[in-house]
Amino acid sequence: MVDVSLTILVIDENPVRSAILEEGLREAGFTDVVRLDTTHELLRRVYQIDPDVILMDLANPSRDVLEQMFQVSRMVKRPVAMFVDQSDTAMIEASVDAGVSAYIVDGLRKERVKPILDMTVSRFNAFDRLTRELDQARTELADRKLIERAKGILMKSRGVAEEEAYALLRKTAMNEKKKLSEIAQSVVTAAQLLG
C-alpha cells in the first residue's frame, strides 16, 4: 500500500531526469513531491521542506553537504538515516548502481519506503538507458558520415569505385582488429595532414 502522506524531496541537477522521477512518483500516488535542481542554499531549503525521504543523484558533489547536515542534529528537525535499511544491501546496491542515493527519516518503516526506492531505481535506470540509446544513435550517425568521407578520399586518391573503397576500409579494419570508424578517422586525419 502506498503511503501518500510522505514528503519526498528529489535533488537532481538533471531537470529531465527529476521530472521523469516526479511523474513516476505521482502516478504511484505520492502527491507531496518537491524537486530541487540546484544545490544553492541547500541546507536552508531542506530544513524548510522537512522531507521524509530525500533522493539525490550520485554525481552531485553536494552529497557531502547533506551528510554533514545529518550529523549535526540541530540542523534538521528529525534524525535522518541513510538508505532504507542497513541490512538491505541489495536495495542499496541497486540504488548506487542506478546512480541515486536515498536518505530516510529515521524510524520510517521499510515497507513504507520500498515502493519509493523501487520506483526511483527503475526510473533512473530507464533514463540511463534512454540516454545511452540516444548517445549510440548519435555516434552511429557520426560514424556513417566519417565513413562516407573516408570513402570519398580513397575514391579520389586511389581512383577506385565506391564499393572498392569501402571493401578496402573494411579489410584494413579487420586486419588491424579495429572498428571501421577508427580506420575511417585515420584516413580522414591522414588526408588532412597530407593536404
Next chain:
Amino acid sequence: MTRETALDPNRSPATGRSLERLRVGFIPLVDCAPLVVARDLGFAEAEGLELDLVRETSWANIRDRIVLGHFDAAHMLAPMPLAARLGLGHLTAPILAPWVLNHGGNSIAISTALHDAGGAWGAVDDPAAAGRVLARLVVERAERGEEPLTFASVHPFSCHDQQLRHWFAAAGLDPDSDLRIVVVPPSYMVDAMAEGGVDGACVGAPWPSLSVEAGVGRILLTTGSIWPATPEKVLGVREVFAERRPEALAALLRALDRAGAWIEDPANRPDLAARLARPEIVGVPEALVMRALAGELRAGRDGAPVSVPGFLRFHGAGPHGAINRPRVADGLWLAAQMLRWGQVRDRDRAFAAARAAFAPATFDAVFGPPGAARDDETVRPFDGAPFDARDPGAWLDAHPRPVGRPG
C-alpha cells in the same frame, strides 16, 4: 611474444605478464598524486597491476562504492575508515588503512572581507596568533548581535573538520555554538566564499590557492602548523579484500612506494604538476598544483610566496618513522577527535576501531618491520599537551569541549 600474448588486453605489453586489474576511486585533489603516478609511470604495471582510476564527485560516493565492492581501494580521508567501522551515518564496514598517502596539504583560507576585518592575523604557521584575532572577531560579532562566522570543511569525518575544531577550541571558542561549520565541496568553495555563504574554509590543495587567485580569499594557516606530521589521506580497502587478495594489496603498496619516491624528487615536480592539472584528474592550472608540491604558497594575490617546508609530504621519513606506515597512535588521535566532538560516544569502541583500521601489520609484512618501535610516539598539536597514544583517554579528559560563550 606469442600471438595470444599480443592480443590479450590484460597482459602487460612490457613484460608479457598477465595484469591484475584493480579499480581505485579518487577525488580531484593534489594528494591523489601517488595513485596517478603509480598508473601513469608504470610502477603499478611493473608490479603486475592494471590500475583503473575512477574519479568521484563526493567522499560519500567513495565510501559507498568501497563498501559495496565497486572499488578495490580508494583515496580516503584519514578518519573515514574509523567512521565506517563505527557505522557513523551509514553501513558498518570493516575498512583498513594499510597505507598513508600523505601528510599535510590542507590550508585554512578566509574571505578577503574577514581578513580585512581581522587586521594582523600573523604568519601562516602561527595558529595561536590567528586564533587570538579570530576570538576577538567572534566576540565583537556576538556583541553586535551578528550571525556567527561560518567555516566550511569537506566532509563530516575529515581532518579538515577536526583541524578547524581544534584551532577554534584552542582559541577558547566552541566550534558548535560560537561558530558554524558546514560542508562545501572543494570545487564550490570559491563561489561560496565570493557569495558570502562561508567566511572561511579548511580545504586540501589546490583549492585554497584558487580562492586566492580568484581574489576572494586569503590563505590564513597551513594545517600542518595545527597538527604537525599526521596522516591526511589514506588508501582505504575492505578487510575482505586484504584477506582474499593479499598479493594484489602488497603489489599495490610496493607500486605506491615507488610512486611516492618519484614524487618526492623535486626534479619530477613540473612533470607531476602537468599530470595532475589535466582535466580528467584535478583540472586546475598547473601553476597552482606546483605551489602545493613545492610548498611555495601565495597567501594573497599580491605579495611574495611564502615558503612552507614540508607543506605536503608523500614519502620518506617523518618524525615518527616512514610517513606511509599506518600508526595506531595516529588512528587513536583521530578517534580521540571524533570522541571529543561527540561524533561517537563509546571510547572503547572508538579506540578499538582505530587500532584495527591503522594496524601496521600489512605494511610491515610488505616492507619489513620498522627500525625502532614508534607506534606509541606522541602526536604534538600546536597548543600544548602532546597526545600520548598509550593513554588516549587521558588526553580526552584533559581536553573537554570548550564551554560556549553565554547567549
